[in-house]
Amino acid sequence: MAFRGRKVWLWRWRRNPLKRRADTLEAWVLLGAWALTLLVGVFSGWAAAGAVEHELARERATWRPLQGLLTEQAPGKASAQPGAAGDRVWAKVRWTAPDGSSHTGQVRVDPGSPAHSTVTLWTDPRGHLVTEPADPGRARVRAALVGVLAGCACAAVPFVGGRVLRGRLERRRVDQWDADWARFDPLWGRRQPG
Known part of the structure; x- marks a missing residue:
C-alpha cells in the first residue's frame, strides 16, 4: 500500500522547484x-x-376554455367522487370553435358521464384541442x-472536455517522466556501492 501524505490545497499554484510547465498548464486547464x-x-x-x-x-x-357536448356515454361506471383525476376516461366530444366551425375529438371526462352532457375543454386559437394550460x-x-x-x-460538455484534456496532459506528463527516467537510470546504475 502506497503512503499518501496530507493533502495540500492549491499545490498547483505554489512555487516548487519540481513543478513543471505541464503542472501549471494543468492548473489553468x-x-x-x-x-x-x-x-x-x-x-x-x-x-x-x-x-x-x-x-x-x-x-x-x-x-381558451369552451363548452363541448359528449357525443356518446363515457365508458365505465360513475364514481362516488366525480372529478378525481386518476379516474378519468377518454370520451368523444363535439364543440364549435370561435370561428363557427364544428369539431370533434376526445377529451378526458368522468367515467359514466351521460351522452349530451356538457364538458369543459381547451382549444388553441385555431380551434384545435389542447390540454389545460x-x-x-x-x-x-x-x-x-x-x-x-x-x-x-x-x-x-465543458466538464467532460476538461476531464479529457486533463487525462491527455496526465498521459503526456507520465510519458515525460518515463523518458527522463530512461535517460538518467543508466547514469545512476553505474554508481558503485561504497
Missing part, C-alpha cells in the same frame, strides 16, 4: 474548465427556464425543472 462549466450551466439553464416560462405564459394568454405556479416549477436539466446537460 482545470480552472478554465470549472469556470466554463459554471458559466455554461448557469446561463443555459437560465435561458431554457426563461423560454419555457415565456411559452407557458403565451399558452395561458391564447388558449399550466397556472403561473406550476409554470414556474416546470420552467425551473427544465432549466436545471438543461443547465446540467449543457454544463456536462
Whole structure:
C-alpha cells in the first residue's frame, strides 16, 4: 500500500522547484474548465427556464376554455367522487370553435358521464384541442425543472472536455517522466556501492 501524505490545497499554484510547465498548464486547464462549466450551466439553464416560462405564459394568454357536448356515454361506471383525476376516461366530444366551425375529438371526462352532457375543454386559437394550460405556479416549477436539466446537460460538455484534456496532459506528463527516467537510470546504475 502506497503512503499518501496530507493533502495540500492549491499545490498547483505554489512555487516548487519540481513543478513543471505541464503542472501549471494543468492548473489553468482545470480552472478554465470549472469556470466554463459554471458559466455554461448557469446561463443555459437560465435561458431554457426563461423560454419555457415565456411559452407557458403565451399558452395561458391564447388558449381558451369552451363548452363541448359528449357525443356518446363515457365508458365505465360513475364514481362516488366525480372529478378525481386518476379516474378519468377518454370520451368523444363535439364543440364549435370561435370561428363557427364544428369539431370533434376526445377529451378526458368522468367515467359514466351521460351522452349530451356538457364538458369543459381547451382549444388553441385555431380551434384545435389542447390540454389545460399550466397556472403561473406550476409554470414556474416546470420552467425551473427544465432549466436545471438543461443547465446540467449543457454544463456536462465543458466538464467532460476538461476531464479529457486533463487525462491527455496526465498521459503526456507520465510519458515525460518515463523518458527522463530512461535517460538518467543508466547514469545512476553505474554508481558503485561504497
